[in-house]
Amino acid sequence: MNLNEALERYTAERPRFQRAAEQVRVRLEHLAAENGLSCRVSAREKDPQGYMIKVVTKGYADAWGEVTDKAGARVIFDRPSHVDDFTKIIDEDPELAVIRIEDKREITDPERLAYSGVHIQVAVTADDGASEAIECEVQLRTAAQDIWSILSHKLLYKPIVELPREQQHAIYRLVALIELFDMEVERVMDALPQQPGYEYSEVLREVESDFLRLTESLSFRRLSIYILDSLQGVIPSDDSYVTKVREYVAANEESLRSIYSDYGPHSDMSSSPDYALFGQAESLMLLERLDNDAFALLSAWNAAGLPEEWLRTLASVSDADIAF
Known part of the structure; x- marks a missing residue:
């Protein structure tokens, strides 16, 4: 042709x-x-x-x-x-x-x-x-x-x-x-999977996106990885947990916006060390765990030697009924 x-x-x-x-x-x-x-x-x-x-x-x-x-x-x-x-x-x-x-x-x-x-x-x-x-x-x-x-x-x-x-x-x-x-x-x-915190990369990307949308603020990735790595076994790292966190945020978006407005990175409490977690994306996962598995979270938190007051202030805005 x-x-x-x-x-x-x-x-x-x-x-x-x-x-x-x-x-x-x-x-x-x-x-x-x-x-x-x-x-x-x-x-x-x-x-x-x-x-x-x-x-x-x-x-x-x-x-x-x-x-x-x-x-x-x-x-x-x-x-x-x-x-x-x-x-x-x-x-x-x-x-x-x-x-x-x-x-x-x-x-x-x-x-x-x-x-x-x-x-x-x-x-x-x-x-x-x-x-x-x-x-x-x-x-x-x-x-x-x-x-x-x-x-x-x-x-x-x-x-x-x-x-x-x-x-x-x-x-x-x-x-x-x-x-x-x-x-x-x-x-x-090939080397990435051997790095600390890699197993949480997917769920962390998810909560960082939600946290940015809710607070218009970024958090410190290094601190996020340190906390998640310290709580291995309590916060799941599989794909199903990504879905669970997504559903938790969708179901509680109004209250989460209110919490971050009062205690988050742009609030009057942002300069207080006790409220440091409210400026971190992983706070969404911690709030979800406080609602669904608070005692396991508290036990792992204490075992890891993480600052007790950080979790206490976060628990105070949740429905978790736990004693520190």
């Missing part, structure tokens, strides 16, 4: 590719969430001008069949290992029919270094009843690879002027830095 025929057909069918790209985006986000992988997903259908430029610059003989990224999606990960994990997940997903997988991280030809990452060509069933499936190109990259791809695309693949060979080589040397960056990210991420 020649270029004019391909552009005419693509213009007519573009909404189908737009819907297919969105369908793939939704599925990719679902797969990532289902498997606990943090990422950023975007999708698009190719614009007609980009379509035309690609056919002309690539010298395609078949202006329709050789353009395989009419619909496209991109998934950006922080960790290189998550690119490999997600490649396997997509390959095994029954809703995304994988046509081919190309690992461009293994390409050593300097003329093809512009697109680091993994490209997966998938086909999805059209939503208009048509028998022909729609192909979509899925690109998986790390954040570092994405930066490299954008930079190299501008400077090497679509330069304003042709760069001298010396400058081209300088850009190619960046590949080693990108690879080193990703290796160090992976090493640091």
Whole structure:
């Protein structure tokens, strides 16, 4: 098919590719969430001008069949290992029919270094009843690879002027830095679970968000980790507790706002050491525990040697009936 025929057909069918790209985006986000992988997903259908430029610059003989990224999606990960994990997940997903997988991280030809990452060509069933499936190109990259791809695309693949060979080589040397960056990210991420307080990271993020919303104030993360680490076994660190804290805050939001207004970081009591916990996000967890397991909390608090007055003042605004 020649270029004019391909552009005419693509213009007519573009909404189908737009819907297919969105369908793939939704599925990719679902797969990532289902498997606990943090990422950023975007999708698009190719614009007609980009379509035309690609056919002309690539010298395609078949202006329709050789353009395989009419619909496209991109998934950006922080960790290189998550690119490999997600490649396997997509390959095994029954809703995304994988046509081919190309690992461009293994390409050593300097003329093809512009697109680091993994490209997966998938086909999805059209939503208009048509028998022909729609192909979509899925690109998986790390954040570092994405930066490299954008930079190299501008400077090497679509330069304003042709760069001298010396400058081209300088850009190619960046590949080693990108690879080193990703290796160090992976090493640091592997080490994180060994750090004190890591097991509370999810629930702490949740309460920090709620605390900021309720008080318009940030708390001291180091103190939060110290207290939570001292109370291991009393304050759960699993996902179900994140849900429990979220439900507790939702059910008691009005009273919590009143408590923080009277005793929190912007109140007259904020300078009193005895009320230090009212300026901390973990106070939400402690208030929840005071309501639901006060005696266990008090026992662990005393065993850890934490300041008694901190918990006493917090208990005074709760419904807990405990003696210090």
